[in-house]
Amino acid sequence: MTSTEKTEGKRDLSDVMSIREMCDAFDVTPRTLRFYEQKELLFPIRQGTRRLFTRRDRARLKLILRGKRFGFSLEDIRQLLDMYNRDPGQQEAQLKRTYELAQDRLRQMEQQRDELNEAIADLKAQMAWGEDMMANLHKAAKN
Amino acid sequence: MTSTEKTEGKRDLSDVMSIREMCDAFDVTPRTLRFYEQKELLFPIRQGTRRLFTRRDRARLKLILRGKRFGFSLEDIRQLLDMYNRDPGQQEAQLKRTYELAQDRLRQMEQQRDELNEAIADLKAQMAWGEDMMANLHKAAKN
DNA sequence: CGTTACATTTACGTTAACGTAACTCTCTCT
DNA sequence: AGAGAGAGTTACGTTAACGTAAATGTAACG
Numbered sequence: 086m087t088s089t090e091k092t093e094g095k096r097d098l099s100d101v102m103s104i105r106e107m108c109d110a111f112d113v114t115p116r117t118l119r120f121y122e123q124k125e126l127l128f129p130i131r132q133g134t135r136r137l138f139t140r141r142d143r144a145r146l147k148l149i150l151r152g153k154r155f156g157f158s159l160e161d162i163r164q165l166l167d168m169y170n171r172d173p174g175q176q177e178a179q180l181k182r183t184y185e186l187a188q189d190r191l192r193q194m195e196q197q198r199d200e201l202n203e204a205i206a207d208l209k210a211q212m213a214w215g216e217d218m219m220a221n222l223h224k225a226a227k228n
Numbered sequence: 229m230t231s232t233e234k235t236e237g238k239r240d241l242s243d244v245m246s247i248r249e250m251c252d253a254f255d256v257t258p259r260t261l262r263f264y265e266q267k268e269l270l271f272p273i274r275q276g277t278r279r280l281f282t283r284r285d286r287a288r289l290k291l292i293l294r295g296k297r298f299g300f301s302l303e304d305i306r307q308l309l310d311m312y313n314r315d316p317g318q319q320e321a322q323l324k325r326t327y328e329l330a331q332d333r334l335r336q337m338e339q340q341r342d343e344l345n346e347a348i349a350d351l352k353a354q355m356a357w358g359e360d361m362m363a364n365l366h367k368a369a370k371n
Numbered sequence: 372c373g374t375t376a377c378a379t380t381t382a383c384g385t386t387a388a389c390g391t392a393a394c395t396c397t398c399t400c401t
Numbered sequence: 402a403g404a405g406a407g408a409g410t411t412a413c414g415t416t417a418a419c420g421t422a423a424a425t426g427t428a429a430c431g
Contacts, residue, residue, distance in 0.1 A: 104408070115408080120389060134396075134409060155351050159388075177365050184358045191351050198344045205337050208298050208330060215327045222320050247378075258378080263419060277379060277426075302418075 101130075101137040111146055121149065126163050155190060244273075244280040254289055264292065269306050298333060 104115050121127045122136070126149055129136035138146075145166055152162040165186065168179045247258050264270045265279070269292055272279035281289075288309055295305040308329065311322040 114389080116389060116391085119409085124388095136408085151350075155347050177362065180358060180362055180365070184355060184362070187351060187355050187358065191348065191355070194344055194348050194351070198341055198348065201337055201341045201344065204298050205334065205341065207294075208334050208337070212327060212330050212334070215323060215330065219320065219323055219327070222323065257419080259419060259421085262379085267418095279378085 100140050102143070104129075104136050104138070107138050107143070107146070110143075111150065113146075113150075118146075121146070121159075124159055124163060126159065126166065156194060157190060161186070243283050245286070247272075247279050247281070250281050250286070250289070253286075254293065256289075256293075261289075264289070264302075267302055267306060269302065269309065299337060300333060304329070 102110070104118055107113070107118055108115055118127065118129075118136070118138075122129060127138070127142050127145055129138045129142055131137070148166060149159070149162050152165070153159075157165075165183055168183065245253065247261055250256070250261055251258055261270065261272075261279070261281075265272060270281070270285045270288055272281045272285055274280070291309060292302070292305050295308070296302075300308075308326055311326065
């Protein structure tokens with residue numbers, strides 16, 4: 086008991102970051118961290134009124150930011166994160182579900198990329214047309 | 229005068245579409261057309277209270293929808309459209325300006341595509357990792 | 372003339388992810 | 402004790418492109 090209290094106490098008090106340290110470390114604003122807490126994406130402990138972000142919070146934040154880069158919404162991310170910390174039993178089904186979500190997202194992203202490529206090609210074509218127009222305008226001006 | 233009135237009258241009354249015809253032809257909702265009118269992207273004439281969309285409106289709508297595919301905002305599109313119908317004189321500067329905007333947009337789109345490709349690659353890597361996890365879970369279950 | 376079928380106007384609602392006041396609280400330094 | 406630095410809370414603001422509801426109009430059909 087005493088040893089457990091001691092080690093946990095050590096972990097909680099030493100391996101902890103203030104809101105500003107978090108902002109500097111992850112390049113986010115305080116507002117963002119508070120927002121994520123409100124959305125139940127992070128659960129910093131409180132020292133009086135101050136937030137103290139644990140190792141666990143930092144791990145979650147890393148995943149959150151990665152998820153955002155993948156284009157997942159915060160709500161999607163919250164659900165995924167929840168799955169991994171609830172019911173530490175049936176890991177398999179959860180992993181599978183995550184994998185499927187990732188597959189869906191991957192398909193969306195690839196389709197989006199394809200559409201973007203199409204649009205890029207179209208726009209390039211239009212621009213070539215525009216170059217012609219400009220060239221002709223110059224010729225017309227010379228005549 | 230009389231001939232002008234006659235021809236213009238013919239054009240305006242025959243070559244004109246109702247709001248529903250427009251919706252069917254361009255696959256948009258009435259709300260969208262009214263919204264575009266309010267935003268000064270379209271200028272349908274009025275028969276009493278009804279809107280009548282002219283050939284010119286249809287041409288503009290085509291450009292609007294194309295612009296949207298390119299990711300331009302309606303406000304951007306309005307400005308571009310305005311340039312082409314105002315001051316039919318200095319076409320050159322306007323064309324150049326449009327061309328530059330298109331170039332900017334093109335760069336944005338290409339960058340966006342690149343970022344998307346990066347994210348896709350990352351996500352694929354993560355998924356491969358997920359597959360490993362699942363495989364290991366199965367092995368662990370068998371032992 | 373009643374009803375059906377569209378059209379129109381007006382104006383508030385939606386969504387995501389924070390930004391931005393405005394004000395309070397708590398320390399710490401001097 | 403005064404002052405300034407940071408943290409915290411509350412709550413409204415932002416942006417784009419329409420959606421949607423409510424009330425009203427009007428044209429044609431039977």
